[in-house]
Structure formats: structure tokens, C-alpha cells
Amino acid sequence: VKTYFHVLFTLTIWSILCICPFLLSLKTLNLSLSLSLSLSSPSPFPSLPVPPPSLTLCAACELMNRGILALVSSIGCMSAGSLQSLADAMHIPHLFIQRATAGSPRSSCPLITTRSRQDDYTLFVRPPVYLNDVILQVVSEYSWQKFIIFYDQEYDIRGIQDFLDKTSQQGMDVSLQKVESNINMMITSMFRTMRVEELHRYRDTLRRAVLFMSPATAKAFITEVVETNLVAFDCHWIIINEEISDQDVQELVMKSIGRLTLIRQTFPLPQNTSQRCVKHNHRINTSLCDPKDPKAQTLEITNRYIYDTVLLLANTFHRKLEDRKWHSMASLTCIRKNSKPWQGGRPMLDNVKKSGVSGLTGFLEFTDNGTNPNIYFEILGTNYGEDRGRGVIKLATWDPVHGLNGTLTDRKLENNMRGVVLRVVTVLEEPFVMVSENVLGKPKKYQGYSIDVLDALSNYLGFKYEIYVAPDHKYGSQQADGVWNGLIGELVAKRADMGLSALTITPERESVVDFTTRYMDYSVGVLLRKAERSVDMFACLAPFDLSLWACIAGTVLLVGILVYLLNWLNPPRLPMGSVSSTTLYNSMWFVYGSFVQQGGEVPYTTLATRMMMGVWWLFALIVISSYTANLAAFLTISRIENSIQSLQDLSKQTELPYGTVLDSAVYEQVRSKAMNPFERDPMYSQMWRMINRTGGADNNVEESKEGIRKVGGHTTLNKTPPLSCNSGGVQGGHPQGTRLHIAYAIQQMLLSRTTYRTVRSYILVCVNPRESG
DSSP, X not given: OHHXXXXXXXXXXXXXXXXXHHHHHHXXXXXXXXXXXXXXXXXXXXXXXXXXXXXXXXXXHHHHHHOBSOEEEOOOHHHHHHHHHHHHHHTOOEEEOOOOGGGOOOOOOTTOOOOOOTTOOEEEOSOOOOHHHHHHHHHHHTTOOEEEEEEETTSOGGGGHHHHHHHHHTTOEEEEEEEOSOHHHHHHHHHHHSOHHHHHHHHHHTTEEEXXXXXXXXXXXXXXXXXXXXXXTTOEEEEEOSOOOHHHHHHHHHHOOSEEEEEEEEOOOOSSGGGSSEETTEEEOHHHHOTTSHHHHTOOHHHHHHHHHHHHHHHHHHHHHHTTOOOOOBOOOSSOTTOOOOTTHHHHHHHHHHOOEEETTEEEOOOTTSBOOOOEEXXXXXXXXXXXXXXXXXXXXXXXXXXXXEOOSOOOOOOOOTTOEEEEEEOOBTTTBEEEEOOTTSOOEEESHHHHHHHHHHHHHOOEEEEEEOTTOOOOOBOTTSOBOHHHHHHHTTSOSEEESSOBOOHHHHTTEEEOOOOEEEEXXXXXXXXXOOOOTTGGGTTSOHHHHHHHHHHHHHHHHHHHHHHHHSOOOOOTTOOOOOOHHHHHHHHHHHHTTOOOSSOOOSHHHHHHHHHHHHHHHHHHHHHHHHHHHHHHOOOOOOSOOSHHHHHHOOSSOEEOBTTSHHHHHHHHHHHOTTSOOHHXXXXXXXXXXXXXXXXXXXXXXXXXXXXXXXXXXXXXXXXXXXXXXXXXXXXXXXXXXXXXXXXXXXXXXXXXXXXXXXXXIIIOTTOOO
């Protein structure tokens, strides 16, 4: 019963304005009304399900039996398609206000068309869905090439098919993932089924994401992924939904980290506040027209359009009354087959289409094809950061006529370090920091990736710097007495203001210095000497084993003896005067010549000998073919198989000594995992025993260059402190749990919070090679 009355309410506003006393009162009051419908809640019956099309048709037929002038529906696409067919058949003006399911973004109704024809009596109060056009222009403005789209279970994925087609044409890599109702279970299942490497790749994919979901689902989803550490502060997410309130914006910003962009529908407001509640010849209740009023902030967009639809119909009916062109109300029946449509339907529809009203959604009007052309989007955004409750600014607006109005690029913050000279400590590490010029009596000049970044940051913020190398040429670790050495020690002792090199972020270092945004991720690799290839003069024998060669030689001897015996027991007939040459030597030579496909000189004419040689020739053909194929493969494929493919393989063997850079992040990681009694790993324990042999002096090195020279081979991992071995093997190995991050270190409390954020944002946006937009 409640569902039935819900349908009646959504199909009609005050019985669809069909009561004559109400119309007369409109004329008497001259539309000086204070229309304050009870629309302050998000929906009239938010707990009721969407009514089925059959129940909607029954309610509409009952209203037609009573007599109506127009039909107003605020329902889903399925039920609206049924009402469209009924309105076309009965010539009843139908004003359709599309309502999204459970607050999810709207999708274009596939069953409802906007064709221009004489018997189309449906007008679309809400404008067409432009979400595809808006999000395409936004991701293009950000220069995104790879991102993932999350959508909730209430969203119709067919709504973004056009967007996916256009992104595919532009070469964008777009992934799709549905967010289940139980988000916690979904994420728990991912952690249970994915391997660590897969989680790292998935976490990298989440750096760019677009959310097509309701605000409530978006809040719950963001909360879960942040708490499970699936996203970091360098992520950038876009949430698009027409119905995002100011309260939703604040809550989404509070729950998220990184950068957040929100796209929602907005309505233009007059600059003069006194004109916001007075629209031409009517006045709107203050609780609905004031954007600062709590009721106005929680008012759904669908209910705003319902409000404006009532105003539009009231204006239309009032004008028809004044013009004395009133048509009697339609009293129709849906049951009779010979029921005639309403004669006044077409004039009423034309009057509604010609009308226009200024209300809560701006100016409501219709085009010739029955759609509302007026729609505006605003694009809100935050900057990168880990702080909750960051400020939200309006970046740009969008409308179908002008497109994007504004810019989505970051605004350049005011330089506040002009005139400051910073002391910068570094550790030489190619290609991050290298000496470019070393002239006696002059300061050394440096070059490299980190130096280029430092120069760009210096020009951006206006500071100057002096750079020097750490005295002990180490990155820094905490000694037994609690004192830090290396680059970190210079910052802790306040002898330097900033440290840059291939410096890895670790929890211990973060407790004593501040780190900028990470600009590179890497895994621990293994550097080994490249195996030398020697020339073997017996390589032609390699396709077969020695035992097989021995069997072949024995077979040749055996077959030669058999041929000799067969000819000796049954000698062939020879012409008069000829001498037989069937000797053991000639038989052996004949068998060998047949094996190497060179023929023989001794004729054998007996049946037994010929059968024996036929089998021998078949055997020789198979052996020679196999040898030729194996020899070709052996000579063309020069791949060298290695016994060490990962750190697990390295830890299991003891023949090859290995080590790493002293006091580096790899050194500290192996030591901590091997010495920690609560997290003791057998692999790291074995590695630590080898690395720390004789106190670590034999296998470890002071600098990575020394380790490369000690290995004696070429390395492709010189961008990060490599884990080095002292002899033979393979290069490359990425075990679980060894993903590390490189960043710049800054002396604690040196920079103000604003300047610190500026440095982090600048490095993230302008330096990170994976960052675009």
C-alpha cells in the first residue's frame, strides 16, 4: 500500500494540478505564492524501492480516470518508458524527471527516445546526461593516459560506453572495476588472492581513478582503500556525480588523501542576494532558495526539478485561464479499446513547451525536441597532500555550449624563499649526482638527475644553495650509540639543510628527517659478473651425450661384423675369374660409409644382407636428422642459463660470496629482518650471515662504484644502491617485500608547512616521470 501511494505521489504533484479550486486560487492570488513544498528531505519516501512499470501504469490509469491535465513523473527509466507509451496513446503531456537509483550517477535512458514527431508527448525536465563529455574533457586536460574507473552496483555501465569508445580512439588505457556492496569483503578478498607483486601493480593503477558512484558509496570506498594503504598521497582521483552536496564534498575531502577532483551539477545564482528568492512573478520560500540554508543544501537535484515543474505548470495553467482557452480535464480510461485520446493534449503540450520559469534550477525551458538545454557543471579540486580537511577551490565550470571555462592546472604558489641560501649534502651516485667539473681552487660543479631537480626547485622558489659531499660517503644509519652517520647524520646535526641522492625512505630515517614526495620506486636487484664464453673445439659433439656417441660407434662395429658373417656364410656368386673382396675391413668401411651417407664399394647381393642394410640405412637416416637439428639449435641459441634467479636462490647457496653497500637501505633492511625476533625470516637470516661475515669487511663496500668494480661486470641497476655479488651468475631479482622509495631529505622543522607543501607538490607534479596532470 505504501508503495502504491508512493507511485501516486511521484506521478502527480497535488493530484497533478487537476483540482479546479486550486486553479481558481492561483488566478485570485495572481501567483503571489510562497510555494514551499515538503522537499527538504532527499526523497519523499527514501526507503521505498523503485516501483515496477506495471504498478506505475496502474496508478497513471487511475489518475486518468479521475481527470488530469498533465502527468509528472519522477521515476526510473523502465517505468518512464511505459508512461511514455501511455502518454503518447492518450495525448497527455508527460513531464519526465529522471531519478537516479540510490544516488548513483545518471545514465541515458535506453528505452526513452527524444525523437521529434507529432505523437511524442513526453518532455524531459532534466537535461540530457553530459557526464561522458565532461569527464572526457577533464581527463584530457589532466593528460591522463592510464586510469581505472570504479562504479557501484546501482550504476548502469552502459552509460559510459561512448566515453570508453572515445578514450580507446585516443589511445588511453582504461580499466573497469565494479565496487560491491560489501566493500570491506571485496578488499579483503583482493589481499587474500593477489600476490605481493600483483598488489604493487594494482596499487600503482589506483594512482589515477575515476569514480562513478553515489557519494555514500564513494565515502565508504575511499575510507577502506586509505585504511588498507592501497593508495598514497600521490594519488589523484576524480569523483563525478550530478548530486554531490556541499556536505558530501567536505566529507569526501576529509576521508581522502592525495589530490581529489569533484564534478557536480550547479545552478547559477544571481549576484544580488535579494533576487535569489524572487523569480519574476512568484516568490520562493527562503529555506529553499538560500544556498546557506541547511534545507537547501540537502535538497536533491531531482526534487529541485520537481519544484520547478510545479511552477512551470502553474504558470501555464494561469496563462490559459487568463486567455480563456481552458480545456476540460481529460477523463480517460485505459481499459476500453475504443477509448479516444484527449483532444486538448496537443494545445496543452504546446503551451507547456512555450512556457519558461526561473526556479531553483535556473531557467527551465524546453527545446523543439522536448529537452531542457540548460545545465552547468562545476569542477572542484584540492592539492596533493596527506592532511585531512584540505581546502577545496573551484577550478573551472563546464556547459554544453562553451565547454570548459577555466584551467585545471596547478596555480603557482608565491615564492617565499627568495634570498635564502641552503646547504645541501649529497652522496655521489650515478646518474643522480656526479661531479661535472673539478678545478683546483674552485668549488666543484655537479650534474645529474637530482641536481637538475634542485636547480628547477631553486628557480621556482627563489633560493640559492651550496652543495658538498658527505664526509664518510654514506647515506646514513643509526649507530649503536644512537648517533646517525652519513648524509642523514649531517641533517640531524644541522650541518646541512637538505640532502639529495639516491636516498631511500625508511621508517627510521623518517623519524629524524622530513622526506619530500617520493619520485622513484625500485626493487632490490642482484648484480653479478657476466659469464665469459669460451671457444670449444669439440662443440660439434655437443648435440649428443658421450654415452650416445659410444652406442653409435658400437653399433657401427656390430653391424659391420654381422654383414661380414652373413656374406661369409652365404657368399654371393661372382663372375668367372673375379676375386671376392668380402673382408671384415671392407664390411666395416661399407657400414660406416652408409652411416655418413657416402655409399660403399663392396656389392652385397644376398637377401639377408640387403635386409640388414635396409634397416641400417633407416637407422642412419634418423640419427643423422636428429644430429643436424640439435646441432643447428645448439649453434644458434647462445642463451646462458643461470642458477641464481632471485634473492631466494642467492640465500640458499654458499659458494658465491655476496654483500652490499654499508649503511645503505638494503643493508639495514636485511639486518633488521634477520635480527628482529618477531619478524625473523630464514632467507634474510642466511643472507645476513653471509653479508656480516668477518664483521662485514670482506663482502661489503663503502660505495656502489666500488661494488661494481669488485664484481667486474656491467650493471643496469646503477640508479639505486645495488645488492652486489662477488662472482658469476645472473642479474636481476625482485623478491617479495623489497619495494623501496627514493626521495629528498630535509632537516626537520626547517621549512614552514606552506613551503614544505610547495616543495612536495612541485616535485610530485613537475619531477615525477610517471606523473602527468
